[in-house]
Amino acid sequence: MNRFLIPLGVFIVLVVFLGIGLGLKPREVPSPLIDKPAPAFTLTRLDDPNLSVRAEDMRGQVWILNVWASWCVACLDEHPLLVEFSRQGLVPLYGLNYKDKPDDARAWLARHGNPYDVSVVDGDGRVGIDYGVYGVPETFVIDKQGVIRYKHIGPVTPEVLDGTIVPLIQRLQS
Amino acid sequence: MMRSIALLLWMLVMTGTVVQAAEAPPAAGDPLVEQRLKALSHELRCLVCQNQSLADSNADLAVDLRNQVREQIVAGKSDAEIRAWLTARYGDFVLYRPPLKATTVLLWAGPVLLLIAALAGLFLTLRRRRRDAVAPALSEVERAHAEALLSTGSDPESR
Numbered sequence: 001m002n003r004f005l006i007p008l009g010v011f012i013v014l015v016v017f018l019g020i021g022l023g024l025k026p027r028e029v030p031s032p033l034i035d036k037p038a039p040a041f042t043l044t045r046l047d048d049p050n051l052s053v054r055a056e057d058m059r060g061q062v063w064i065l066n067v068w069a070s071w072c073v074a075c076l077d078e079h080p081l082l083v084e085f086s087r088q089g090l091v092p093l094y095g096l097n098y099k100d101k102p103d104d105a106r107a108w109l110a111r112h113g114n115p116y117d118v119s120v121v122d123g124d125g126r127v128g129i130d131y132g133v134y135g136v137p138e139t140f141v142i143d144k145q146g147v148i149r150y151k152h153i154g155p156v157t158p159e160v161l162d163g164t165i166v167p168l169i170q171r172l173q174s
Numbered sequence: 175m176m177r178s179i180a181l182l183l184w185m186l187v188m189t190g191t192v193v194q195a196a197e198a199p200p201a202a203g204d205p206l207v208e209q210r211l212k213a214l215s216h217e218l219r220c221l222v223c224q225n226q227s228l229a230d231s232n233a234d235l236a237v238d239l240r241n242q243v244r245e246q247i248v249a250g251k252s253d254a255e256i257r258a259w260l261t262a263r264y265g266d267f268v269l270y271r272p273p274l275k276a277t278t279v280l281l282w283a284g285p286v287l288l289l290i291a292a293l294a295g296l297f298l299t300l301r302r303r304r305r306d307a308v309a310p311a312l313s314e315v316e317r318a319h320a321e322a323l324l325s326t327g328s329d330p331e332s333r
Contacts, residue, residue: 029221032265099234125238132263134221134235 031132031151038065038142039130043120046097046105053094053120058142062172063092064165065140066116066156067128069100070108072136078155079112085161086115091169095119098128098136141165143172207247214253215240218260219268227270 033039038055045051066082068075086093095116097105102121109119122128131140132151141150150168152160212229218239220231228236228243239260246256260268272278312320 026224029265029267032262125235126242129235129238129242129263132265134264 027135028153029134031148033132033148034151036148038140038146038148039127041120041122041127041130043096043122043127046095046102046109046119046121049102049121053118055146058092058094059146060144061092062144062169063094063142064169065094065096065131065142067096067098067131067133067136067138067140068119069098069136070104071100072098074155075137076112078137078157079115081156081158081161082115083113086117090166091173092117096122096127096131096133098122098133099125139165141168141172203244204248207244210247210253211240211244214243214247214256217270218243218257219270221264221268228268 040055042052042054045053082093093116095118097119099122102123105119105121109116125133131138135153137155139152139156140148143149149172150165152165156165215229216227218228220226220228220233220236220239222233222235223231226233226236228239243256243260246259251259257269266272266275266278272281274282
């Protein structure tokens with residue numbers, strides 16, 4: 001009896017591990033920055049290079065930082081959703097224009113619509129690295145104390161926006 | 175046989191050169207810095223192409239990260255400081271040699287545990303086999319049959 005039970009047991013364990021493995025998303029690396037202060041930056045604005053924005057300026061309000069670029073194909077997937085979200089005016093939506101040419105970026109916004117209150121230029125991608133960006137688009141929710149509370153890697157979907165991001169914002173604002 | 179082995183060796187050598195050729199070219203600079211960068215970046219994982227090291231990857235982000243690591247080496251940071259700088263941003267995932275933590279205990283102890291389990295299994299199986307290998311006692315009928323066989327030199331029942 002043991003003769004069959006032991007291999008069967010081993011087989012079942014392997015199948016369970018394989019099943020768990022199939023459900024994992026290896027491309028989504030958990031960020032160590034969750035619940036840590038958002039890294040400081042001082043960057044110029046995309047619409048006016050003479051003006052700059054600092055991360056500290058956003059203290060006291062919940063805000064979203066969305067990393068985007070005109071060369072990023074997946075950014076187009078989430079773009080209509082962001083445009084619609086920004087119309088609700090729930091929180092300030094800031095764009096981090098990552099490793100892009102400012103002219104291309106401005107043309108892209110003119111063509112597809114601009115959901116961002118402000119976009120800042122991260123031309124060499126240094127601020128992106130500080131935020132642990134490795135796949136554009138990425139979206140961060142930052143609370144009133146300037147702490148990163150949530151990070152989404154890849155295009156934001158309606159499920160993520162309505163199911164996670166909006167409830168989180170409402171909780172952080174109250 | 176010798177020829178096929180030689181051919182196989184030659185093919186292995188050739189694949190080696192191809193892989194080498196695909197490696198990202200290091201920027202010219204202080205050879206000591208480049209050497210440290212190379213050693214360090216071979217132990218760091220590229221996040222874009224996750225099965226490549228930072229040294230092997232040509233992804234944009236890998237190039238940027240190598241440049242930043244180079245800057246930090248030039249600035250006199252130690253390897254441990256640079257690793258800490260990277261893990262603060264990207265987590266332990268970037269380390270091909272993850273640190274020993276509560277979450278990685280199974281990863282580190284797993285092979286040893288598997289080895290112990292396998293050795294225990296082997297030991298138990300061998301012991302059972304030795305026990306089973308002891309000649310089974312013969313019944314009365316079998317003994318008589320065996321004796322008849324031995325004394326006559328042929329099987330009395332087959333006659």
